[in-house]
Amino acid sequence: MSARIIDGKAIAQELRDAIAAEVAGIAARGGGQPGLAVVLVGNDPASEVYVGSKARQTVAVGMRSFEYRLPADVPEADLLALVDRLNRDDAVDGILVQLPLPGHIDANRVIEAIDPDKDVDGFHPVNAGRLLIGLPGLVPCTPLGSLLLLQSVHHDLSGLSAVVVGRSNIVGKPLAQLLLQQNATVTIAHSRTRDLPAVCRGADILVAAVGRPEMVRGDWIRPGATVIDVGINRLPPAPGAAKGRLVGDVAFEEARTVAGAITPVPGGVGPMTIACLLRNTLQAFKARHGVS
Numbered sequence: 001m002s003a004r005i006i007d008g009k010a011i012a013q014e015l016r017d018a019i020a021a022e023v024a025g026i027a028a029r030g031g032g033q034p035g036l037a038v039v040l041v042g043n044d045p046a047s048e049v050y051v052g053s054k055a056r057q058t059v060a061v062g063m064r065s066f067e068y069r070l071p072a073d074v075p076e077a078d079l080l081a082l083v084d085r086l087n088r089d090d091a092v093d094g095i096l097v098q099l100p101l102p103g104h105i106d107a108n109r110v111i112e113a114i115d116p117d118k119d120v121d122g123f124h125p126v127n128a129g130r131l132l133i134g135l136p137g138l139v140p141c142t143p144l145g146s147l148l149l150l151q152s153v154h155h156d157l158s159g160l161s162a163v164v165v166g167r168s169n170i171v172g173k174p175l176a177q178l179l180l181q182q183n184a185t186v187t188i189a190h191s192r193t194r195d196l197p198a199v200c201r202g203a204d205i206l207v208a209a210v211g212r213p214e215m216v217r218g219d220w221i222r223p224g225a226t227v228i229d230v231g232i233n234r235l236p237p238a239p240g241a242a243k244g245r246l247v248g249d250v251a252f253e254e255a256r257t258v259a260g261a262i263t264p265v266p267g268g269v270g271p272m273t274i275a276c277l278l279r280n281t282l283q284a285f286k287a288r289h290g291v292s
């Protein structure tokens, strides 16, 4: 068997096209323009690239992009002051503070300073709580993107067995909640799970979100299962090469011979994360402006 490859790049493009059309419709009736502010502390090259592509895609769907670059040694108080200013800025509907932050800054404190209704990462405890109890709110982008990819394969997740490997606050835990909301039977597995391969073999839907290159092997996968690979790991460069290859948390070549459908890395969950950031910004704009 050879798995269907879930084309995250194409599905993200479709989502951005739909967002752009809605943004254009709002502008055409004089309804305003959504704005996204991205804050980058320090100058980690990978983060720079990622922030740049977010800004480009924000503008491409017709939204305003505001970028703030602060030095790595910026005092926490200055970052909190910027967040406070963005909270009160009516042109800003979404605020994203790029993580991780330098060690002298308390990330939880910064996240809690963001207005929950502008928290397009969905990381604020208020949004985490809303998701847990099923209230409307902003949902973290990577889990949301993963769910949309799953729904491109399965119209109905009801009753399916979903195993999420990884229990982070930004992926594993919120994705498990989304799957539960869709009536999947959800198992959250992690590094301490006993006989992890056997647990994974029980999954109709297997999500790998652990950040360990190619950890999930082909024989961990139930034949025909749908596999979502959230990992983006850069391997060490081959001799003479500048950059190492990007791989997921799943051994793709093994997995594709067993799975029914699988996301590639790159071109799977990654592009959906950014598209969902734009989707969340539009949602925040509509909620703040009473647009339905």
Ligand SMILES: Nc1nc(=O)c2c([nH]1)NC[C@@H]1CN(c3ccc(C(=O)N[C@@H](CCC(=O)O)C(=O)O)cc3)C=[N+]21
Pocket (backbone or CB within 6 Å): 050, 096, 097, 098, 099, 100, 121, 141, 232, 246, 265, 266, 267, 268, 269, 270, 271, 272, 273, 274
């Ligand atoms: N507050 C905050 N929110 C985030 O959402 C956030 C963050 N901080 N810090 C960094 C991580 C990383 N992240 C990625 C999103 C898309 C791709 C992506 O589109 N990747 C491409 C490949 C890119 C390449 O080739 O390097 C792909 O998978 O196809 C990657 C990484 C969001 N993050």
